Amino acid sequence: MNRVVITGIGIYSCIGKNLDEVKDSLYQGKSGIVLDPVRKKFGYRSGLTGYLDKPNLKGVLDRRSRIMLPEQAEFAYVSTVEALQTARMEQDYLDDHEVGIIFGNDSSAKAVIDSTDTIREKVDTMMAGSAAVFQNLNSTVNMNLSTIFRLKGVNFTISAACASGSHSIGIGYFLIQQGLQECVICGGAQEVNLYSMGTFDALGAFSIHEDEPTKASRPFDRSRDGLVPSGGAATVILESLESAQKRGAPILAEVIGYGFSSNGAHISNPSVDGPVRALKKSLQNARISAGEVDYINAHATSTPSGDASEARAIHEVFGQTKPLVSSTKSMTGHECWMAGASEVVYSVLMMKNDFIAPNINFETPDEDSALLNLATKTTEKKLNTVLSNSFGFGGTNSSLVLRNWKN
Amino acid sequence: MNHTEIIAKINQFLVEEFEVEVELITPEGNLKETLNMDSLDYIDLVVVIENNFGFKVMPEDFSGITTFQDFYDYIAMKVGTKETV
Numbered sequence: 001m002n003r004v005v006i007t008g009i010g011i012y013s014c015i016g017k018n019l020d021e022v023k024d025s026l027y028q029g030k031s032g033i034v035l036d037p038v039r040k041k042f043g044y045r046s047g048l049t050g051y052l053d054k055p056n057l058k059g060v061l062d063r064r065s066r067i068m069l070p071e072q073a074e075f076a077y078v079s080t081v082e083a084l085q086t087a088r089m090e091q092d093y094l095d096d097h098e099v100g101i102i103f104g105n106d107s108s109a110k111a112v113i114d115s116t117d118t119i120r121e122k123v124d125t126m127m128a129g130s131a132a133v134f135q136n137l138n139s140t141v142n143m144n145l146s147t148i149f150r151l152k153g154v155n156f157t158i159s160a161a162c163a164s165g166s167h168s169i170g171i172g173y174f175l176i177q178q179g180l181q182e183c184v185i186c187g188g189a190q191e192v193n194l195y196s197m198g199t200f201d202a203l204g205a206f207s208i209h210e211d212e213p214t215k216a217s218r219p220f221d222r223s224r225d226g227l228v229p230s231g232g233a234a235t236v237i238l239e240s241l242e243s244a245q246k247r248g249a250p251i252l253a254e255v256i257g258y259g260f261s262s263n264g265a266h267i268s269n270p271s272v273d274g275p276v277r278a279l280k281k282s283l284q285n286a287r288i289s290a291g292e293v294d295y296i297n298a299h300a301t302s303t304p305s306g307d308a309s310e311a312r313a314i315h316e317v318f319g320q321t322k323p324l325v326s327s328t329k330s331m332t333g334h335e336c337w338m339a340g341a342s343e344v345v346y347s348v349l350m351m352k353n354d355f356i357a358p359n360i361n362f363e364t365p366d367e368d369s370a371l372l373n374l375a376t377k378t379t380e381k382k383l384n385t386v387l388s389n390s391f392g393f394g395g396t397n398s399s400l401v402l403r404n405w406k407n
Numbered sequence: 408m409n410h411t412e413i414i415a416k417i418n419q420f421l422v423e424e425f426e427v428e429v430e431l432i433t434p435e436g437n438l439k440e441t442l443n444m445d446s447l448d449y450i451d452l453v454v455v456i457e458n459n460f461g462f463k464v465m466p467e468d469f470s471g472i473t474t475f476q477d478f479y480d481y482i483a484m485k486v487g488t489k490e491t492v
Contacts, residue, residue, distance in 0.1 A: 062426075063425065064445075064447070064448075067451075126450060126454065127454055127457065129451055129454050130447035130451050131447075131451075
């Protein structure tokens, strides 16, 4: 079986528009959360959100390419350009090789609502324009990026709620490991517009600590009261070790394990058993013991029940070895469909720069988080092996294990 | 709306919506080739015409249009202006 390495990463998020900015924010424990008054007027229970500007792609992409992109695909275009640059992969290479793409995405709410509003008003579907259907489909990121970059390998989207980005990397890893692909562009994308999170807000799952937005996302803290939605895009370029070495590409890390499971229970309530099975499978797949994991980038979104269940699951598997744990969602908010991919990017940045990003806003443990060895301050540490968790509605779980690559 | 206004309006949306360089727009120029139009672009042209001139175009109406002048004439005819443009 092929070894699978990460040769490129790219990020566009509320804590930075490129790898350098994001690395600094992670190190400094900087939050990207704001209060959006427009959400309150629209009827949101919580106006908290990660904030990021839309990239200006005029002059970068031609009109046809540009008008096909909903905002999450614009974010993904920017993160993918950066990842390709990191991987030193030029268009000539993409033209001459079978490079695939598997992105995680699970909505395109604004595009669907805007085009439906137009059809309703004009009573004529054609008035939605030529780009609407390509923006509306869940596979919009995949179809747009595969067209722009003229990709010729595997091409489909993973929709698995808040584990979409993580599973996209897991499936890309399996395809390369099996020898079915040499290189797959993986990632996750998440829209942040007004319409993107309305129905999620309806569940009362979001924090209402609106008086101090940057302190609202507080995973594992006793006073946490819900998640803060966020978004952007992250790209992770996976490649067989042989291909990477043949190209002379910079190797950042190795993907050594992927574990997945389904809770088989409630559609929104978390479980302990499901994540435990994903964690154990990822370690088995990586052929390592729990003690070899130096750091866990937790899924922890700052919801009372979700964080408690994850803390118990981590304790069940890692209770004897107690690796350091933090949730970067304390800074980014919950990047949802993108989170599994962005948190791999954050983890790789930590590995390459010898630190663990802090779980900011953690003040007081509860009985579950007291079981964990939480990194509440920026911690200088050489990391060899890290694990990244992602869990989603419907009980979909993903755990990825990464190993630092030392040139 | 007179013909000058019609032409100005058409040229404006061709530049703004279709990003055609203004110096490439000449009466004898080939509309399809200048705009590098594919089947999707025709849909957008229908949308922009209705939004600007208030009438619906059937995609097959484009079959008789080759040059920008043809296009100006077609729009002028549909909005009921008979003068030569």
